[in-house]
Amino acid sequence: MPTDDFIVTPWHVEGEIDYDKLIKQFGTEKISKQLLQRIEKLTGESHFMLRRGIFFSHRDLGRILDDYEKGKKFFLYTGRGPSGHTHIGHLVPWVFAKWLQEKFDVNMYFQLTDDEKFYSKQNMTLEETRLFANENALDFIVLGFKPENTKIIIDTKNIKTLYPIAAQVAKKINFSNTKAVFGFTNETNAGMIFYTALQSAPCFLEDKPVLIPLGVDQDPHFRITRDVAPKIGKIKPALIHNIMIPSLEGPRGKMSASEETTTIYTTDSPEVVKKKVNKYAFSGGQPDIEEHRKKGGNPDIDVSYQYLRIFFEPDDAKLKKIYDDYKSGKMLSGELKAILIEKINQFLKVHQEKREKARDKLDKYLLED
C-alpha cells in the first residue's frame, strides 16, 4: 500500500483510486466480460451498475454461479456502519443487492454494525449508533425488500445469535492478522480487534454459500473471513465489489457520512440538495462559459456526471447524450448540475414518503434471535 498514492481500508479511504491497481493489491478479480454475459443469461437482464463497471471486482462469483446453475442457491448479505444518516452513496450496493435478490430469488441479510461505529468513533455513544441503525434500516427497506426473505441484523440487538458464530471466527484470528489486514497498532482498542469476527458472523447464518455485494473498502474484513472459513468447516464467502462513491467535493476519497457539506443524505430537503450540489459538487467544467463552449467539460472528473452514471441515470442513451453534450461544451456545468438536482429530488421525494411509512413496518424485518 505505501508505494501507491491511495489508501483503501474499512475506516479510511484517501487519494485517487486506481481500481486496476487495487484489484492487484487486494488480490481480487476483475469482473470479466464472460462473467457479465453469464449473469445476463441467468437474470435475463443487464444491470447498468454491472455494464458500467460500478461493480467492477469480485471473489468467487463464478463459483456462486456454478452452484446456482446446478440448483444450489446462495444467500445475500450486506450491511452498513450506522455513524449517521444514510447518504446516497450507501444506496448503491443496496439497490444492486435488491436486483440480485429479485433475479435469483434468494434470502437477504442486512447487518447494522452499531457496535463497530461505537468502537471506531471516539465521540459516539452506543445509544447514538443504535438510533442511526434504526434510521438507516428505513432507507434500506424502502428500496423494495420484503420481510419474507429479508432480515435486518442490529449487532447489539442480535448479539445472542451473532456471538457464538463470531467466537468461532475470533478463536482463529490473532492480533498479527488484524495488524496485517487492517493496519491495527498496539493502541487499537479491543472492541475493534474483536469486531471483524462479528462482521464475519452473518456469512454463516445459513448453511449455504453467501454472496456479499459491498464497497471495495470492506473487502479486508472478508479476506479474514475467507481465511478462517475452511478452518471452521464453512464455505468461503463470495464478494462482488462496487467502487467508492466520490464525495461532492471530488473523486479523491469516498463520500463520508460525517461531513455534512460534502454528502447528500436521504433525509435532505430539495432546497438542501440544490444548495449542496450547486455549491460543492466538483465540476469538470471550464472557468468561464466562453472557454467551456470552446474547450468543453470533462465528465470523467465531474461529480454531477459521475452521480448520474453511478446511480441516477440508468438509461445508457440519455447518459451518453449528457456525456457528449458536456464534453463538447454544448452543456454547461450549471445545466448538468440542474439535471442531477432534478434527478436526486425526484428520487428523494418518493424515498422520503416511503421512509416515513416504513417506521411501522420495521419490526417485521428485524431478525429474531
Place this chain on the structure above:
Amino acid sequence: MPTDDFIVTPWHVEGEIDYDKLIKQFGTEKISKQLLQRIEKLTGESHFMLRRGIFFSHRDLGRILDDYEKGKKFFLYTGRGPSGHTHIGHLVPWVFAKWLQEKFDVNMYFQLTDDEKFYSKQNMTLEETRLFANENALDFIVLGFKPENTKIIIDTKNIKTLYPIAAQVAKKINFSNTKAVFGFTNETNAGMIFYTALQSAPCFLEDKPVLIPLGVDQDPHFRITRDVAPKIGKIKPALIHNIMIPSLEGPRGKMSASEETTTIYTTDSPEVVKKKVNKYAFSGGQPDIEEHRKKGGNPDIDVSYQYLRIFFEPDDAKLKKIYDDYKSGKMLSGELKAILIEKINQFLKVHQEKREKARDKLDKYLLED
C-alpha cells in the same frame, strides 16, 4: 515477574507463591488485623477463611465497608471458567461468598465464562464449555444460594445483557494494555483480547459498588476493570482475594481442573476420593514410620493438612490438634489422609445428593436478559 520464581496469571500459575511478594507485585493490600476486626464487628462472626488467611489480600475492601456503614449496600460477583467439572478448590470463594451474602444481605451474580474457556482451550468446543457451565452451576447453587438474590450468568446465554456493557470497557482497552496485564502476544487470538471486557461487564450490572471474592490469579482482569471504571463513569470494583488452592501433588501451582489425577472433583465417588488422596496427596511426613515418630511431619507443606485448613475443618481447636499431633509425629501421614478422606466424603455425600435435585431448580437462578 521474571525475577521471582513463581508466575500467577488467569491462565497459568506456576512455582511456590510468596503471597507477600505477590501483594507487592500485583499492588494489592494485605487484609490487616483492623480490617478483620471491622468485618467481625459488622457480621458478628469470625470466618475461618479470613482468620486463617485463606482470604489474604484485597483492593478497596475498606471503601466497601465505609459505604456499608453509611447504609449504602454493595453487591457480590464471582465466577468460574467452565473447562471441566468443578473441583473442591473452586468451592472456596463460593462458600465464602455465600457467607458474605448472608451476613451483609446483598445480591450475588455468578458468571460462567463458557466463551473464555472456548477461547483459551485449543480443543474445547463452545458446546462442551456450555455443558460444563450448566454442571458447574449446580455445584454453585447447592451451596445454599437463593434464586431471589442470586443470578447465574452464562456468557453466551446472557451476551445480550453483557455485550453493551463490555463494549464500553473494550473501547477503553487497547492491545498494549492486554499485553502488559496478561502477557498477550501478537499470536493471541482476538477472542482472548476482547474477553476481559466481558469479565468486567457484571461489575456494572447494578448501580452499586461491587465486591468480588476471587482467586488471586484472576486479579489482572479486574486491574483492567479498575483502570477503565472511572473513564466510563463507574465505580471501581473492590476485590477480596483467596490464595491458590494447591493440587493434590503439592503446593506448586493451583489445583487444575484439567488434570484428573491431581484434582478432586465434586462428582468423584468415595472410592475415587480415597484412591486419589492416598495415592497422590503430597505428604509432609517422613519416609518411614520410625523416622516419622521421631522427627514428626511438616503440616505446612502437607496437602491433606492444607485442605483441612483451607476448607474441610472450620473448627480451630480440632485443626490445631491435628497440626500438633502431625508435627510431633504422633499422627501418621496415613492417619491424616484418613481424616481428610472422611471429611471430603462426608461433604460430597450431601453435596452430590443436593446436586442432582438442583437440576430442576437451575432455571430459577439463570439471569433473564
